[in-house]
Amino acid sequence: MKLLICTPEYPPDYSAGIGNVAYKVVEQLKKLGAECIVCSPNAEINLGSSKMIAKMGIIGLLYYWHQVSKYFKGQENDFDTIWLHNPLFLRDGSFQRSLITMHSTAYGLAVQKINPRIYYKIASKIERYCLNKMNEKARFTAVSTQVCKELEEIGISKQKITYISNGVDTKLFKPSASDDKKSLRKKFGIPEEDLIILSLGRLTEVKQPQKMIEVFSLIEKEIKDVTLVIAGKGELLGKTKDFVKQKKLNNV
Structure with missing residues (x-):
């Protein structure tokens, strides 16, 4: 073919x-x-x-x-x-x-x-x-x-x-062993008991990262022991970091 x-x-x-x-x-x-x-x-x-x-x-x-x-x-x-x-x-x-x-x-x-x-x-x-x-x-x-x-x-x-949704390369993205999870939490300073919300992708206007931060600030008020992990780069990376500081969020 x-x-x-x-x-x-x-x-x-x-x-x-x-x-x-x-x-x-x-x-x-x-x-x-x-x-x-x-x-x-x-x-x-x-x-x-x-x-x-x-x-x-x-x-x-x-x-x-x-x-x-x-x-x-x-x-x-x-x-x-x-x-x-x-x-x-x-x-x-x-x-x-x-x-x-x-x-x-x-x-x-x-x-x-x-x-x-x-x-x-x-x-x-x-x-x-x-x-x-x-x-x-x-x-x-x-x-x-x-x-x-x-x-x-x-x-x-x-x-x-x-x-047809996008697929996932399971050789790259797969569940980690318990020890790996603990070491990752320790590496990034995430408490062991915290629930993790993961955002993976570019930080662009289309993805609206500031809105995500605003929503998380509301979630944080209702749910204790929760951390938002943002993995990705993009033209709004700097502005997103500044917005997190502005909202005084320590668990992002």
């Missing part, structure tokens, strides 16, 4: 959730004998610009997908399936044998009024236009039931959407 994977981010270049998921699945597909061709900024087929995407957002993404459409025009039959991650084709760039994975939607972020609000409002309109132009034979997967709902709300037929 020969697969084409098109994603706007992919390791070892800057990569967040989309790129990490694509990379992990591609590596497993290769082990099963599939031939995987990756198209991404700085991948084996180098299209678009990760710097443009980082600086210009939706403009950089549209440029990347335009490059994909242009580069692979007439080559669709060379692949058994084309796997697209959050595609945005303004013009005729969709493929018949394509599987579209949506990790999130700009529409959902706009509805939640995530900042910058104007940006996501504009991005959601572009997204709605692009996704509803996809080939009739294309099928969608979404990483959460919420994303499934958002796709339906922007006009994608429910019959075309399948919910």
